[in-house]
Amino acid sequence: MARHLITSAIPYINGIKHLGNLVGSQLPADLYARYLRGRGHEVLFLCATDEHGTPAELAAAKAGKPVADYCAEMHVVQAKIAEGFRLSFDHFGRSSSDRNKALTQHFAGRLAENDLIREVSEKQMYSHADGRYLPDRYIEGTCPNCGFDSARGDQCDNCTKQLDPVDLINPHSTISGSTDLEMRETKHLYLRQTAMKDQLDTWIDSKTDWPVLTTSIAKKWLRDGDGLQDRGITRDLDWGVPVKKGDADWPGMEGKVFYVWFDAPIEYIACAQEWVDAGKGADWERWWRTDKGAEDVTYTQFMGKDNVPFHTLSFPSTILGSGEPWKLVDYIKSFNYLNYDGGQFSTSRGRGVFMDQALEILPADYWRWWLLSHAPESSDSEFTWDNFQQSVNKDLADVLGNFVSRITKFCRSKFGEVVPEAGAYGDKEQAVIAALTERLRAYEGFMDAIEVRKAAGELRAIWVIGNEYLQDAAPWSTFKTDEATAAAQVRFGLNLIGLYAVLSAPFIPDAAATMLAAMKMDNAGWPEDIAAALNALPAGHAFEVPENLFRKISDEEREEWQTRFAGVRT
RNA sequence: GGCGGUGUAGCUCAGUUGGUUAGAGCAGAGGAAUCAUAAUCCUUGUGUCCGGGGUUCGAGUCCCUGCACCGCCA
Numbered sequence: 191m192a193r194h195l196i197t198s199a200i201p202y203i204n205g206i207k208h209l210g211n212l213v214g215s216q217l218p219a220d221l222y223a224r225y226l227r228g229r230g231h232e233v234l235f236l237c238a239t240d241e242h243g244t245p246a247e248l249a250a251a252k253a254g255k256p257v258a259d260y261c262a263e264m265h266v267v268q269a270k271i272a273e274g275f276r277l278s279f280d281h282f283g284r285s286s287s288d289r290n291k292a293l294t295q296h297f298a299g300r301l302a303e304n305d306l307i308r309e310v311s312e313k314q315m316y317s318h319a320d321g322r323y324l325p326d327r328y329i330e331g332t333c334p335n336c337g338f339d340s341a342r343g344d345q346c347d348n349c350t351k352q353l354d355p356v357d358l359i360n361p362h363s364t365i366s367g368s369t370d371l372e373m374r375e376t377k378h379l380y381l382r383q384t385a386m387k388d389q390l391d392t393w394i395d396s397k398t399d400w401p402v403l404t405t406s407i408a409k410k411w412l413r414d415g416d417g418l419q420d421r422g423i424t425r426d427l428d429w430g431v432p433v434k435k436g437d438a439d440w441p442g443m444e445g446k447v448f449y450v451w452f453d454a455p456i457e458y459i460a461c462a463q464e465w466v467d468a469g470k471g472a473d474w475e476r477w478w479r480t481d482k483g484a485e486d487v488t489y490t491q492f493m494g495k496d497n498v499p500f501h502t503l504s505f506p507s508t509i510l511g512s513g514e515p516w517k518l519v520d521y522i523k524s525f526n527y528l529n530y531d532g533g534q535f536s537t538s539r540g541r542g543v544f545m546d547q548a549l550e551i552l553p554a555d556y557w558r559w560w561l562l563s564h565a566p567e568s569s570d571s572e573f574t575w576d577n578f579q580q581s582v583n584k585d586l587a588d589v590l591g592n593f594v595s596r597i598t599k600f601c602r603s604k605f606g607e608v609v610p611e612a613g614a615y616g617d618k619e620q621a622v623i624a625a626l627t628e629r630l631r632a633y634e635g636f637m638d639a640i641e642v643r644k645a646a647g648e649l650r651a652i653w654v655i656g657n658e659y660l661q662d663a664a665p666w667s668t669f670k671t672d673e674a675t676a677a678a679q680v681r682f683g684l685n686l687i688g689l690y691a692v693l694s695a696p697f698i699p700d701a702a703a704t705m706l707a708a709m710k711m712d713n714a715g716w717p718e719d720i721a722a723a724l725n726a727l728p729a730g731h732a733f734e735v736p737e738n739l740f741r742k743i744s745d746e747e748r749e750e751w752q753t754r755f756a757g758v759r760t
Numbered sequence: 761g762g763c764g765g766u767g768u769a770g771c772u773c774a775g776u777u778g779g780u781u782a783g784a785g786c787a788g789a790g791g792a793a794u795c796a797u798a799a800u801c802c803u804u805g806u807g808u809c810c811g812g813g814g815u816u817c818g819a820g821u822c823c824c825u826g827c828a829c830c831g832c833c834a
Contacts, residue, residue, distance in 0.1 A: 327834090342834090410764080496832090526765090527831080534831085563785095564773085569766065570830075577772055580786060588799055596796030603795080643773080647784075654801095661793070661801040669795095738797055 193486060195477050195517065196223050196235045197458045199493035199501075200285065203241040203264050204249045206271065208535040208544045209573065210528035213561040214494035218523065218642050220277045221562055222490065224696040225637045227278075229716045234477050236461040237272070238283035239265045242430040243450035244325055248365065257429045261286055274549045275558065276699045281470060283461035285453055290460035291431045294453040298379075298423075299436030300512040306382045307423075309442070314376050314426065315343070315355045319368030323376065323426035324355075328365055331358030377442055379433065380420040381452070386507045387418045393510075394502060397522075401567075403495055404524045408502035421504060423452040455505035459516070481515040490521045490640070498524050523640050526566035530573050531756075542573075543755050551751065555698040556582050556740070562697055563646035575752045579743045585650055586698070590690065591739035593656045594705060597683035598735040604669055605680060611729025613678030619724075622659050622682075626652060626689075627720045633693065652693060656686045684709065684733065685724040689717060701739050708736035 198219035201207050216237060223235035241261045250260035261284070269282050284290075301307050315324045329343035334357050343355035355361060355373075362369045383390075394408045412418050424433055430447025433440050462474035476483030491501055501522055509516045528535070535542035548557050560578050563585070564571055601610065629652045636645035660683060669676035688711050695702035695713070706713060710733055717723035727733075 406764095529830085568774085572772070574772085577786085581772085583797095584786065587797060592797055592799045594796095596799075598796090600795040647774090650785080657800055658802095660795075664793075664795085666795045667793090740797085742797070742799095 191231055192226075192488060193232045193477075194223075194226050194234070195484075195487050195489040196226075196233060197461075197489075197491050198235075198237045199491075199497045200238045200240040200454060200457060201268060202243075202245065203239045203261050203268070204245045205264075205537060206267070206544050206546050208530075208537065208542050209548060209557065209561060210530070210535045210542070211494070212275065212545055212557075213528050213565055214525040215492045215497075216272065216277050217275070217558065217561055218525065218565060218640070219490075219492035220275075220279075221558075221642065221696050222492070222523075222637070222640055223278055224699065228692065228695060229634075233280075234462065234465070234471070235278060235280050236283065236458060236465065237277070237279045238281075238285055238457045238461045238464075239268055240450065240454045240457070241265070241284055241286040242427075242447070242453060243425075244328070244427060247427065247429050251365075258286070271545045271549065275545065275554045278699075281461055281465035281468060283457060283464040285450075285457040285460075287457075287460055287464055289463040289467070290453060290457045293460045293463070294431045294448055294456045295434040296436050297456060297508050297512055298434065298440075298448065298452075299438070300514060301381065301508065302435050304511055304513055306385060306507075306511045308380050308382055308420070309377055310380050310422070311375060311377050313356075313373050315361070316372045316374045317363045317366065317368055318370040318372065319366045320363055322428070323374070324363055324365070324371070326355055328363060329355045329358065329361050329371070330364050331355075331361035334359055376426055378422050378446070379424045379440075379443065381423045381504070381507060381511075382420050383418050383503065383507050384420055386511060387412065389510060390418070390503055390506060393506065393518075400522055401524055403526065404498055404502065404522045407495060407498040407524070411499045411503055418503060423449045425449050451500055451504060452508070455500065456508065478517050479515055480517055484517045487517055488521070489517050489519050490523065491519050492523050493525070495524050495526055498522070521640075526568070526570045528561075528564075528566050528571055528573055531575070531752075532572070541756065543751075547755070551747075552743075553700060555700050556586065559586055559646075559698055562642055563650070565642040567641070567643055575748045579745075579748045582740070583742045585653075586701075586740040587738075587742045589650065589657065590653045590694070590701070593653060593660070594687055594690075594708075594736065594739055597656075597660065597680065597687065598708070598733070600666060601680045601684060602735050605677065607733055607735065609681050609684055609727045609729050609731040609733065610677035611681070613674035613676070613681075615678055615682060615724075616675075618659070618663050619678075619682050622655060623720050623724065625655055629655065630693070630717070630720060637696070646697065649694060649697060653690060656683070656690065659683070659686070681727070681729065682724060685727050688714070688726055689720070689723050692717060692723075704736055704739060709733045 196219055199215040201211060223233050227233050246261060247257050250257035253260055265284055272279065272282060315329055317324050326343035330340050332339050333341035341358060343358060360369065361371055363371065391412055394405060394412065397405060424443065424446045427447050431453045433443040433446045433448060459478050462477050465471045466474045477487055478484055493501055506518060509518055530542035560581050563581065629648060633645055633648040633652065636648055663679045665676040665679040668679060687705050688709050691702040691705035692713060709727065714726055
């Protein structure tokens with residue numbers, strides 16, 4: 191039994207995520223966690239909400255709530271949706287927790303001691319009306335180059351000239367509209383990633399088994415142009431982790447907070463502490479401290495490609511730069527983007543399906559299956575309602591659902607709702623066992639390698655074997671001449687349901703649970719031996735014919751949803 | 761504008777370090793079966809692998825170039 195630490199990129203607190211976000215991190219992480227647990231490994235699967243930064247403050251202001259209240263409410267909302275999708279986090283934490291504050295300050299202190307932080311003085315626009323410094327993109331004015339009247343502080347969208355906020359004519363805050371702005375001198379902390387470059391480079395180079403997507407992005411940031419740059423890790427905001435050196439004040443940094451991208455990944459660690467605080471675990475250090483039991487932990491991170499630089503460079507800089515024995519990530523699984531019907535998902539335009547809406551129209555398993563079997567692993571991929579309808583109807587309803595239905599109903603009509611006892615398995619059954627064993631091995635191989643789409647394909651092929659068997663054995667024909675053999679065939683078919691439940695659980699946990707419940711079985715654990723697994727249900731064992739596992743999506747529904755989620759025209 | 765990605769059967773996608781007649785699922789066509797959610801199973805793919813050059817005994821796979829779409833940067 192091995193020990194696996196798994197984290198999913200933590201979703202930002204502002205709003206509900208769309209299906210592309212889900213399939214890029216949380217969902218495949220959950221698949222992997224469920225698979226490893228299923229195989230008997232010890233797993234700690236963590237996720238959290240990422241709560242700091244300007245967008246959270248603005249969203250709270252828009253909602254008319256104090257930012258802390260807003261975040262607390264949204265955390266509950268996101269936790270409920272995650273539960274709805276059956277994301278099996280051992281703990282769903284918050285980056286605004288006291289634990290993360292203390293840990294973030296601790297890391298900053300260690301980095302300072304190791305001379306990896308430098309102070310930089312820069313100029314930034316302060317808005318008196320808003321009572322805050324404004325990030326460049328929250329300042330608009332007239333472009334000095336082309337006269338466009340809504341040029342942003344960083345660039346003019348009209349002539350594309352790159353700008354400084356001071357260049358703008360009549361600059362104003364996009365938050366309040368106020369023109370009462372003042373350029374002020376302010377001091378910030380920079381993480382000296384340049385000093386870590388060689389160490390990071392060597393480390394990334396050693397990861398030859400990582401997805402190309404992960405290493406190519408990391409190498410690009412490390413080597414392209416001027417190479418890896420030092421990164422500002424503080425901001426002039428109210429909402430965030432106050433800048434401190436461990437427990438001590440940081441002279442000159444009063445009133446500032448750490449940048450959200452500095453404290454967010456540290457939450458992976460703090461989340462394990464929160465897990466213990468919540469009474470769900472006893473010892474977080476054996477997962478995170480290599481001097482305290484974590485040396486044999488395999489740590490896997492899941493994320494969309496936009497998060498790769500922070501996980502391959504920034505966070506490792508924090509970990510390595512601390513000089514302390516923290517667990518470093520072993521494998522980073524990254525995903526491309528999922529597009530929606532020929533374009534991008536768009537929060538602002540309401541284009542595409544968001545997590546709450548998805549659960550309103552169909553149960554989690556439907557989405558889990560489609561998303562995972564079409565995960566954007568090697569390139570961006572595409573969600574279309576047509577494809578969704580076809581895949582779900584065919585794979586889930588016809589291939590798996592109908593298999594369960596036909597064998598249980600046939601048994602009920604001929605033998606009653608108990609496993610029939612006559613007859614014995616013969617050549618046909620042995621051949622199926624051999625085929626399943628081979629497929630299972632391939633399935634395990636793809637799951638171990640986190641090849642999500644290929645694993646899904648293999649699982650589907652395993653389901654198909656059941657239908658092939660029934661077609662070939664044809665117990666409905668056998669029954670007419672040889673009742674005992676038909677009984678054995680039915681017994682074999684019923685046992686396949688139990689096997690399928692266990693193997694399918696990582697993808698479609700609810701249906702798997704329904705299958706086990708119908709067969710009145712406990713999850714016997716991962717099948718080490720297919721032949722044994724297919725003798726698990728003894729003769730005379732009672733079962734129930736379950737309701738249909740999956741319903742089909744009608745053409746009318748498909749059309750309705752297509753229209754409903756197309757988004758407002760702009 | 762700069763950077764990056766993609767372009768393989770009607771659709772969604774596989775194609776390892778260049779090597780035999782380019783693959784899977786779905787859709788389509790034909791057949792079998794009738795236990796089942798009109799559900800299953802079998803058979804069936806003559807595709808200028810975006811175009812044009814080039815390297816090579818040999819390129820979907822490498823190089824150059826053109827086109828198209830997409831994303832990122834701000």
